[in-house]
Every structure is written in structure tokens, then in C-alpha cells.
Amino acid sequence: MDLNGLYESIALIKPEIVISLTLLAIVLFDLILSNSKKLLPFIAATGLAVTLVIQIIELSTTGYAFSPQNATLFYGMLSVDSFGAFFKVIILVSSLLIVYFSAVTDEIKQSFDRLGEYYTLIFGMILGMMFMTSAIDLILIYLSIELLSLSSYVLAGFTKIRQRNNEASLKYIIYGAVSSGMMLFGISLIYGMAGSTNLVELNNFIQSGSINLVTFSIALILIFAGFGFKISVAPFHFWTPDVYEGAPISITAFLSVASKAAGFAVLIRFIRVGFVSYVDSDGFWRLSEVFDWQALLVIISILTMTLGNFSALWQDNLKRMLAYSSIAHAGYMLLGLAVLSNQGAFAILVYFSFYLIMNIGAFFVVMLIANKLGSENIDDYNGLGLKSPFLGVALGLFLVSLTGLPPTAGFIGKLYLFIALVDAKMIIVAVIALLNTVVSLYYYIRVLKKMYLSNPTEDTPEIKTSAMNTIFILILAVPTLVFGLYFAPVVDFAKMCISFFGV
């Protein structure tokens, strides 16, 4: 074994190492200084901030100018490239936001003694996600997904205040275990056929021909079930509404953004590295004719967005509604993958950047309102926007952005998505997606309607936001608006990051 190579490999996973160290630090701090739990969020934030800085420095100084040969580490287990780095940035940013989010959530405050566990598990999730974004070996993919999942199972039922927390946890683990079991079974079949779990070798194997297509398809669909579970697309989404509703709201927000980002990263990489034989000059991925990914992805994404949107129409619980909305958004983003082009993948990156801001923003405002109101039910929002104008406007902005209306960031995300679709001449699909957008307006606007068009009742609280919370909301709201009008920085960044290694 070449230990030099191992050493070099370690040098390239500094962010993961810092995360691991922070995780250890949190555990130790919790054990030793169990009276100063208040400091835990700061440690977590510091760790994340340091990681983020390292990640960004790596991105910018080296420009991730690895040659493809050097980019695969640990004997072809990991691929460190700017694509992964982009998602790592997304994950780290959202984690940072979630740390603050958790610090002001009532639900988490009530479980104050177990704050150490909470952050440990969060970091477990982060670590899992970081590896997911880079993994190019099916086994590592499986393991990192499990690392993420196991932590999140516990977090989903973390608070134990209400029955629904436990129920969420139980459903999540049973559902997750079955999905990952299917995935594993699929991986074993692939292993049996290709003789390796490495994606690069899988690609080579596909090029070589001689495949039992039926078995291969079954294996791939089983594996896709695992991914589908992670990014919660129909028909693997059933856990999502129940778990999102039952879990603490900070975890819901985290799951809906970071975990989904990691899932998308790994799915894109799986297809890009495992199946694409070459990329043509227009940026379209040419796949070997062994499996019709496009058909699968188009069917799944249309099903997902339609189901997400139409189910969201009927939700009275805002958290649950946002859960369905996040399903719908996963559907839109999956369309970007269905295009099977750089353009499409690029659109996903752009979409995710904006989705991150607006979705966390929406959850945050809902959380603040729930803290005061004790309810996430839409019927309790009567006239809220008139009584608490700042929160109302902020939530309105986030929801409008989620709908995808200009001049908000959400529109730009959708725009890039549709650009990719039209570029690929997938007009019918684009029309379906657009009509879905119209449907989605219904339920987003319903919240606005309750907040503004209904008159305030006596129960409608006037919610004062602390300075910190105001700043936090502004940090999310201002970009939502500004990126809607000037999105070049984000797009430039995403453009820089759309290069894959390990192919």
C-alpha cells in the first residue's frame, strides 16, 4: 500500500477532518463542561465557520485545479472536485444557519440538557453529507448515506415532547432502513455483474458491453430507491410529510435543504460518473444505451412535482405544507437532471443556491411564529401580516420566491431550469412544470391570503422579533430579493463549480 498517497489524500479532505474534530470537541466539551452547554452552539458555529473558510480557500486558491488523476483519493473511493465542493458549501452554509436556527427554537431549548447530543448528531449528519458529495464508490455512498440517516433518525425524534416526535422517528427509521436495504441489495447485484463497486469501473464495465440488461435495470432501480428516499421524490417520498411534520422544525429545515442537497449531489455524480460515456460540445451527456435514465427521471420528476403541489394544496399545517412544497421542488430539480446535460446539472446548482436561502427563511419565520403561536396551523395566521408586518413581509417574500415569481431569486432558479429544458427541446415537460408552478401559487398564496386578507382576530399575536432574529431574517431575505435582480455572482460561482473529476 502506498502510504504517501494516503497522506496526500488526507491533505485533501481537510474540511471533513475539521468537521470530525469539531464533532469530537463537542462530545468532549459536553462531557467535561456539562454546565456550560450554552457555549455549544458557538463551538459548533466556529467549527462550521472554520470548515467553510477552509473549503472556500481550497476552492479559490487551488481553484480545485487537480488533474483528474490526482483527484480520486483513498484508492478511488472519493473524488474531490469543485462540483462536490459546491455542495459542501451549500451544506456548510445551511448547517451554519441551522445552528442559529436551533439556538432560537423553543423545541430545542426545551431539551436543553441534551444539547451535546443534538450537536453531535448534527455533525454526524454533516459528516455523512460531506462524504456523500464526494463518494464515487457505491459502498462509500451507502455508508455515508447510512451515517447521515442514522443521525437523522435520532434527531427526528429528538425532542420527545410530543408523541409525534417518536412516531416520526420510528417511521423514518423503518422506511429508511428498508430503502437503504433495497439500495444495498441493488449494489450487491451491481457488484456481482461489474465486479467492483467503483463508479469509474462501473462506467468502464458498461462500455465493454455484455450486460444482462434486465438484472442491471432491476439493480439500478433498487439503488435509485435509496437515492429517491434521500431526496424524497415520488414514489419514495411517503415518509417526508409525516417526518417533516413530526420532527423538530430545525431538523425539518435541515432535512429539507442539506440532506436533500447531499442526496442530489450523490445522485448526479452517480449518473455522471457511472453512465456518461462522453459529453458533447453542447454540454449534453451521452449515455450508454444500457438504461433509460431520462425516461425514469422524467417520469419521477413529473410525478413528484405534481404530487407535491397537489397534495400541498390541502394542507392546513404549514410545516406539512412546506414538506410537500419541498417534495415539489425536488421534482423541479430532478428535471434538471433529467435533461442529462451540463446545462441541467448547472441549473440544479443554481436552483439549490436559491432554494437554500428561501426555504430556510420560510421555515425560520414559521418557527418564530410557532414559538409565539404554539401552532403551525394556517387557520391561526389570520391577519398576522397586518399585526406583525416584518415577519409577514419576510414570509411573503420567501413564499413568493418559492413560487418562482420575479423579481425574487426563486424565479432565477426556475428560469435556469426552464432554459435547460428548452435547450434540450423538452417542451412538453417544461409546460407541465410551468403549469405546476401555477398550481403551487395556490397554496403559497393561501398563506399570504390568511396573513393579509383576513382580519386579525383577538388571538392573533403581535410578534416582536429580536434584533438578532431580524438580522438573521434579513440575511436570508435580502439575497432572496437581490439575487432575483442581480444573480450573476451566484451563477458565476455555480458555473465555476460544474466540473467533475473521477471520470
Next chain:
Amino acid sequence: MNGFPILTLLTFIPILGMIAVLVIPKDKANLAKYIALIATGIQVVLAIVLLSNFNYNAGGIFEQSSFQFIEKFRWIHIKGLSWIGTVKIDYFMGVDGISVPMVLLTAIISFIATLSSWKINKSVKGYFAMFLLLDTGMMGVFVSLDFFLFYVFWELMLLPMYFLIGIWGGPRKEYAAIKFFIYTLFGSVFMLLVMIGLYFSAHETLADGSQVFTFNMLALMDAANYTADGILSPFNPENLRFIAYIALFVGFAIKIPMFPFHTWLPDAHVEAPTPISVILAGVLLKMGTYGILRISYPMFPEITRELMWFIALFGMINIIYGALCALAQKDFKKLIAYSSISHMGYVMLGMASLSTTGINGAVLQMFNHGTITAMLFLIVGVIYDRAHTRGLNDFGGLATQMPVYTGFVTVAFFAAIGLPGLSGWVSEALVFVGSFGVEVIRTLAIISTLGILLGAGYMLWTLQRVFLGNLNEKWKDLKDIDGREYAMLIPLTLIILFLGIYPSALLDVMNTSVNSLVHFLSTNVTNFSISGL
């Protein structure tokens, strides 16, 4: 005027006003009214400055050099990768003879609507903030020359409108607001798709010689810019231009509103507060027809020619259907709403003629309908403020009680009927001259003249039911109009009279542009062939 960013100012002064409205303290909320009045007042002044510096001999439409007051800055410029191309979006504004009347209309109607908003007392700050945002959206649509910018402004006015109807509206406001919103969004998503399709079908050559995809409307009008394989490129034998045209047209038609997409309008009008009805009928509806003239026509000249009969047909249906529906209404506002549908039919009929007289008539009708209908809605507002009912059969004999008011009503009604000497007639007549002159749609034009008759029918019947006859004792305490209402109605009356007698004041502004549009439509047809759909 070189270098003075008058269009930017026109567009964004209301935004400044909105910010000012938002920062004033809550206990001085009434200040918002004055801020809005000042902002819209400045807009009117700027619009007049614009008009007075406007060169009547520059055509515009398809060439940048003959647009005026151009402001063009790079807004988004993302250098390309090999597979994605450079993304370039410009902040590109400019006006020609078709947009100037609309800018003027927007400024005037906004100002008058501000006056008419004086009695709003429910969340005043919010109201005027939304109002001013709406103003920006409308103005932006009329001055944008970049499709992307256009689309942003187009959508920008959706939300304020939703709230303005939804919060300050009548009993069924929520229903009306959501209906408006969903309808319009439904239309605009198709527009978005066509916009993206066009983006991928044409190249614009930049100063440095590089070719990039473009949202520049003027570049999209030039057939030479289209690539060989773009999906909306005329050179692509399998292009989707026909479908795209329909999709785009539906997007605009919903706004007009064209039968059968009109049903949001009566609801929206009935529920909206008076100033918002004024804006809605006065300006918003014009955005649909303006969009067709500005975008559909020059970008798809060959399909426009192919479909002119259908456009005229729908115009005719609008005229007659709207008028017949108006005849049956019992609610004053709903009646005016349906009359709007009817009158917008004239605009479509005129546009469909693709002739100078017809399009001049259409654009003039856009302006005239804007002022006349604004006046009609103000009139409904006046009576609703006092009596709190709009039932046509609840009144009677108001002419005795409110003679001055009735005087204004008479002017507005007869303008709407198309009485010569008042502005509405000139544009209707030109529309008929234009559409009758084109053999293809002559029959439709002839049938459409029935609209003149029906229009007189429902308007005079309304006049009779509400104002003539013996005074209903219930209303013997109604006051005649006050100073503020004078201030709203007199300018509109003067405009209606002035343009009735001297329509050239406005026709000369637009004529060169209309001629160049007609010229463009008639010469660019041969270069294209209709796709084999």
C-alpha cells in the same frame, strides 16, 4: 435630454416613493398619501417632459437607432462555457411612438388613481406602498426593450394587484384576487416559455463581434439573427413558432382580456376598490394589447399575417359578446367591466387589420379607453362612496339630485358610446376604417359595427335607470361631487374632449412608429415560411 435617465426615473420614482412610505412612522400614516401624490405627480411631469422632447419622426419598433431616450446598460453578463454560451441581459429601456402614449396614460391614470385613493383608511401605508410598486411595474412594462426586463416588470405588478384587490376590496375580494392572480400567472408562464425559446433561437452580435444568445427584443425581431436550428427560428424547418405564437398570444390575451379568458375581469373589477379598478381598466388591460404590438407582431410577422383573421374574429366576439353581457348586468361596476371587454375588442380589431389606420386606431383606443373607463370607474366610485350600493335598479333620478355629477357622467357615457367630438369615437372610427379597409377581415368589421349600437343601448339604459326618472326618496341627501372629485374628473374630461377634437395631438406621436410597424410587418413576411404544423 442626452444622458438624462428619464425613463429610469419615470419607472423608479414610485419605488422611491414606496420606500419613503414604508419608513414613515405609523402615527403619521396619512403622510403616505402625500408621498404617493408627489411621486405620481413627478411622474406626470416627467411624462410630459418626455412627450415634449419626443421626436415625432423617429419610427422605433425594430431598430435601436430610432428609439428615443435609450438607456442601455449591461445588467447581467455571465461569460460562457463552451456549452452554455454567454448569458447577457441588458437593462435596456427606450420609447417609440407606441410606448409614449402608454407612458403618458400610465402617469396620468396613476396620478388620478392616487387622488381617488384619498379616502382609503385601512392600512394606509401598506396600500400606498403596494400602489406605488404597481405603478413601477406598469411603467416598466411600457419602457422595457429587453424581454427579460419586460417579463420582470410584467410579473412585478401581479402581487401588488393581488393585495390591492384582496385587502382593500369588496366582499368577495379573496375570490377575485386569487382569480386574477391565477389567470395572469397562467398566461405569463407561457410567455416565459416562449421567451426562453426565443432566447435560444437568436444570436445578437455584440460590439466585440462575438455572438451571444439574447433577450434583446430588437435583436429578436431581426430574422437575420436567428440560428439555423433554434426551435423558434424560422430557418429551422421543424420550428415551433406557430405554437409559440399561440402561447404568447394567450399570455397577452388573458390580460386584454380576450374571450374566453375574460372571466376574471368582471370579478376583479367588482371587488376591487375604485382606484384599483381605475388602474386595472385604465392601464393594466393595455399591457396585453401593448405586448402583442411590441412583441408578438414584430417577432412573428409571418404568423401574425396568417392569423390576422382570427385576431379580428376574437376582437369581434369581444365587442359583441361584451356588449351583450353588459346589457344584462344589474351591477353598475360589472356593467362597466363588461363594457371594457367590449371596448378592448375594438383594439384587437384594429390591430388585426395590420394597417396604419387600424393600428393607429388601436393604440389611440388603448389610450382613450384608458381615460374613458377610468372616468367611468371613478363615476361608479363616487356613487358607491355615497350610497354604498351599485345596483342599477336601486337608483333613479340622480340627475336632479346631483346635476354636476350627472354632467360628467353624460360626458363619460357618450364618450364610451362613441359620440363624435369625444375621444372614444375617433379611435373607434379609425379602427373601423382600418379593419374595413382590409379585405380579409372586412366582414368581421361589418359585424362588429353592431357593437356601436349595443354600446349605445346599454349605456343609455344605464343612464336612464340611474340618473333619469323621479328621484328615489332614499337618495335625497346625496351630495354632489366635491373638490377632490372635481380634480379627478376634470382632467379626464378635458383629455376626452381635447382628443376628440384634436386627435392628431396623440396620433402624430404614434404615427411614424405605426407606419414603420406596418412596413415591417408587410416586408418581412416573405422571408419566413410558416412551420409545417
Next chain:
Amino acid sequence: MEVGLSHFLVVSTALFSLGIYGVVTRKNAVMVLMGIELILNAANINFIAFSRYGNFGLNGQAIALFVIVLAAAEAAIALAIVLNIYKTYNHVNVDEIEDLKE
């Protein structure tokens, strides 16, 4: 009769199916977890069988070891959650835990 790859595959497939069946039909949460174990072990059998018959080196067997460890961790967490469920519901019947739904 020589025991070959296909035999292992038949067994693993049967195991996988039984696992799914178990997860779907058992009421008791612990039994459901058993079903999950069956699914994972079906995959393990595959890995080892392929590794043995496919001349792919020892990778497959190493993978199986990883999976066993993971399965243990998962079982631990799952049982802890079941315990919690028992505390709040006083039973562990999966199909009666259905408060979160439409």
C-alpha cells in the same frame, strides 16, 4: 449436485423477499426490524457469493463486514426508538402508530 452461484442467489432473493414481507406484515416493531435485518443479510449473501464465485478478490467479503457493523448500529438505534415508542404508546404495534397522516 454442486452448490453454485445461482443457489446463493436464489437464497438471497428469497431472503430479500421474506424480509420485505416481514416488514410489511408484522405488527410488532421488533419483528419489523427483524425483517430489515433479513433484507440486509440478503445483500450480504450476495456480496459474499459474488466475491467467491466472481473472482473479484476479497472486496465483497470486506463489504459484508461493513454492512454487518452498520446493521448492528442501525438495530441499536432502531431498538432505542422502539423503546421510546413503548414509553409513550405502551405498545409497539407499528400499524397503530398513525397520528401523522392526512
Next chain:
Amino acid sequence: MSELFIINISIAILFLPLLGFAVVILFGKRFPKLYLFEVGIITINLLLSIYVMVVKFSSYINDALVYGFTWIDFGNVPLLGPLNIELGVKIDNVTVIMFFVVNLISMLVHVFSLEYMRGDKRFNRYFAYLGIFTFSMLGIVISHNLLMIYIFWELVGLSSYLLIGFWYEKKSASDAGKKAFIVNRIGDIGFFLGILILFTSYHTLTLDSIFAQIAAGNLPFDSAAWLTATGILIFLGAVGKSAQFPLHVWLPDAMEGPTPVSALIHAATMVAAGVYLVSRIFVMLTADAMLVIAVVGAFTSFMAATIALTQNDIKKVLAYSTVSQLGYMVMSLGVGAYAFALFHLVTHAFFKACLFLGSGSVIHAMHHEQDMRQMGGLRKKMPITYAAFLISTLAISGVPLTSGFLSKDGILAGSLAFGSLTGHWLIPILGFVVALMTAFYMFRLVIMTFHGEPKNQHKFDHAHESPFVMAMPLVILSVLSIFIWYTPLPHSPDAGWFLSSWVKTPHTVVPAELSYDFMISETPVVEDQYSEHAVVHSEKYTEAMHHAHYPAMFLSVFLGGLGILLAFTMYQWKKIDPDKLSNKLSWLYKFSLNKWYLDELYDATFVNPTIYLSKALAWFDNTIVDGIVNGAATVTKFFSAISGWFDTYIVDGFVNATAFFSGFVGIAFRKLQTGKVQTYIVLVVFSVLALIFIISPF
């Protein structure tokens, strides 16, 4: 006096009444006496128009004074070249005559109204309306192009609407105003379409330019049929305004307006505008168009006369008589007797205005009683009114020595000539029958009103002769109904200055094959239509007229006398009981009394169906269009009936945009979300199997 000066004066005459209108309507509330300003203006107007007439006839009798300007300039239009719309004025002999007639009657009506309308609460506004009417009427007369005529055409419609509905508290008055406007609009649409045809073909609306192009052989859309159609369409405008069948129904109702208004607008001037319009386009009428016009005119005059026989409302009788006389004029144009139509227009204006003002005087005296059966014997109480009324009645009946005799005789001669030249004998026959009936019903009116015993003693006792301001106009107008003002020879209108030098028949511009041969002069057409030539079109026609002159004169005098005799027999001497007669001919009587049931017919065929259609469409719009476009709202409603659950969502505003669809899909999706994790897994397993079947290459 330069031409420009005359033009300027004429334009001043045009706009002065508008000034009066504007001042009175704007400040009338503050200054209750402001109506005097309007009266003053109209007086000045009359003097100016007399001045213009004198100058015109003395200096420019053979010239038309034209002034035009570009109203709308379309620049250089693609494919067409330069295009503009021109407006302008043309002052010829007819114009100045009409100016005088309009201003004179308008002034007299103003004066009459000072007394008649005294005490009305909207006194000022009444005069303002008279002002805007005068303005619009003068506008029609002075225009040199069809567009301006159309503009003022509509404006007189407006003033007519305002004045008919002046007492708008009465439902019948506002109804009548509305009816007048809308019925007129029907005709106006035809007029407008005619304008469109001409503009499309010639890119100008100036009459002389159009005629020049037709004369050069350019037909509209290169088709003779279109030329005929254009003539008939423009005539349709006249049908509306001049109350010809089938659009005459508004005029009798228009009597709801104040009586002086009826005199001014609905008898003397506005209704004659239609005749004036046809005379303006006379030269471009084809033979077919002329025949249509002649038939419509003849039929209208007949129909109206039959109705007038049985009416009991004094104003209704006069209204139908007006319709009938207008029919005469229209017929006259149709048969080619151009000059006589205009001549009758003028004479009729005076005597009919006199009749209306006279009836106004009576009504005033009788405290707004209009039913003739309540009158009688007023002769003694109101001698001046009676005298004036009688002279005018003689004139309308065509008794020699009156103006009516001259003009009516010409028309009848023309129709007789037309009959002899074309074989359309029905037209002269109708004309003579009408002459009989006219004399009858007019004298019936005079007898019932002024002769015999008072029927209503109470009202009779309070009746009194009208004061000077009301009597003076009557006297002036009745004096103008005497022959001497028009011709020195009471039996020969041709000898008069009106026909011999003022009004001359222009030459047709229609290609010879489309025109009646008698319309084409055998002598070459002289360029200037105002130079000396014969009154009528061709030697052939002149001859026919000449032959028809005496037969027509004698026959009409005989028939008129017969009518008068009949009236006296029945109403004065009571030799024949009218009631018995009507009972005997009850079917005919009712048919006439109910105005041929035309109002009922129109209601049943046009008005009500339109209303029903509009209601049906409104329902359709609300339910079906809204429903289909919004996504099957009807289905949704059906659903809501079944399930109250759905109802909440409808109320909630969910009925829209795919409500049904989204509801359905939503429910389907929701059903899957059972909350049981095992169900979910079953679903996942089945989905995986399904995907395998869909995607795998089996």
C-alpha cells in the same frame, strides 16, 4: 367681401351657438338669467346668416366657397402612399339657405320658448341644449365632407336625445330619448359603413373629390353593386334621421319633448337633415339606389299618413304628418326631383314649425292637454293662433297660393314624370293618395281643435290667447307659408328664384350604364355645376316634368279639396259619424291607431330577443365560460351538492383553476398518505416493481 371673409363669418355662425351652450351650461347655475345670452347669440346668428345669404346671392351666386384643412395626417403609409383625413367647409347656395332656415326657426323657437318654458326648473339648461342643437345642425349643413357630416349628424342625435328627454322625470320621456338615439344609431351604422366604403376606395371623404373619382370611372371596389350599396347605406343614415320606414318609430315618441323642441328639431330642421344628406350625395346615386329611395319615401309617406288619420294626440298627428312629408321629400329625391325636395324641405320647415308652435300654443293654453278630444272651439279664444295654424294647414294640404302647394305640386309632378319614364306608377299613385289623406287629417285636426263646441269646459274656460312672444313666431312662420316669398307666379314654382337661380340640380357622376337614362343630360356636361343650365337633368326629364305639371297640379288640388271636404263632412257637419266608420272598419282602424303594430313588432323581433340573448349570454358567461375556463365549475357544483365537504372549499375560493382536477388529484394523493409506515413500504415496493416493468428492456 372676400370669399375668406364669408367663410369666416359662416364659421363664426357655426360656433356661436356652441359658445352659447358652453357658457350657459357652465355658468347657468350661478346666473339664472344667462339664457338671455343664448337668445342673444341666436339672434346675432340669424342676422349674420341673413347677411351671408345676401352676400352670397349677390356676389357669389355661382361659386361654392370651400375651405379645408388636414385633420389627421397618417404620413406616408406603407403600400398606400400619403394618406390623410381632411375636414372643411363648403358654402354653396343650399348651405346659405339652410343657414337662414335653421337660424330663423331656431331663433323663433328660442323666443317662443321664453314663454312656453317659463318656470321650468332647468330653464337655462334648456336654452343651452337648444344652442348645441343649433351648432350641430349648422355643422351638418356647412360640411364639405362626409366625415364632418357624420360627426355633426351624431351631435344632433345627442341634442335630440337631451331635448326629448328634457323632462326626464317622466319615464316615457327618457324612454323616448333612448329610443330615438338607438334607432338613429341603426341608420348611422349604415351611414358609417357607407363612409368606410368610400374612404377605403378613395382615401378621402371630401364629397367633391369622391364625385370626381366616380366621374373618372373609379367605382368602389371596382363594382357597380358597391356603388349602389354605398348610396343605399348612406341613405340608411337618412332613413334613421328623417324617420323613414322602417326606422320612423322614434319620431312620434320624440313628441315627449317640449313642444318648441318638436317644432325645431322634430319637424323643421333635424329630421330634414336626412333629406339634406341624400341631396348631398344625390349625384352618386345609381338607378337602383334611386329606386330604393323613391320606394322607401313613397311607402313611408303613405304609411305615416294612414296612421295620422286616427291619432287623437295633437302632437302625434303632427308627428306622423312630419314623417309623411319627409317621405315626400325622400321620394322626391328618389324620383330625381332634386330641387323640389329641397324646396319642400324649406317650405315644410316653415309651415310645420308653425303647426308645431301653434299646437304648443294650444297645449300651453290648455294646460298641457294634448288630447284633441278634450279640445274644440278654441278658434274664438285664440284667434291669432287659429289664423296662423289655418294658413299652415292650408299649406300642408297643398291649397293654391301657399308655399306647400308649390313644392308639393313639384314633387307630385316629379313622381308622375318618374312613373311615366320608368313605369313605376305605384310611386305617383301613393303620392296622390297621401295628398288626399294629408288634407283630411290636417283638417280633422283643425276642426277638432278649433271648431265646434268645447269638449272640456273647465279647460276651455281657462284657455287664453298666447302672449306676444309666442304669437309672434306663429305669425312670422305662417306668413312665410305664402307663395309670394318663393315665386311671383302662384302656379309655377319654376318661375321662382328659389328654383331658377338659387338651387340647381347637379349632374350625376354615375356612369351612364348605371344611371337612369333620363338622368344623363343630352348636352355635354359642363365642368362647373353652378353654371347656367336647366333645372332638371335632361331634356327628356324636363319634358316629362312639363307634361306632368298640370295633371299633377289639378289632381292634387282636387284630392286636397276632397280631403278637406271629407274632414268637414265628418267632423264639422257630422254627416258621417267617425265612430261608426271606425267600428265598421275596425280592423283597419285599429291597425292605423296602433301604428301598424310596428313598435310591438320590433319589440318582439329585435328588442326583446336582444335582451333575452344578453341575459342568456350573461348567464352563459357566469356559468359556462367561467366554468369551463376555470375548470369545470359546474362539475364542482354538482360535486358540492353531494358532498358538503367540498362546499367549504368552494366558499373558500377554491372553485377556480382546476378546482375539480386539483381536488380530484389531491384526494387521490392524500388517500395514499395513510400514516401507516407499512402501507408506505408496500407502495414503495409496488412502485419499484412498476418502474422495473416500465423502464426495463424486457
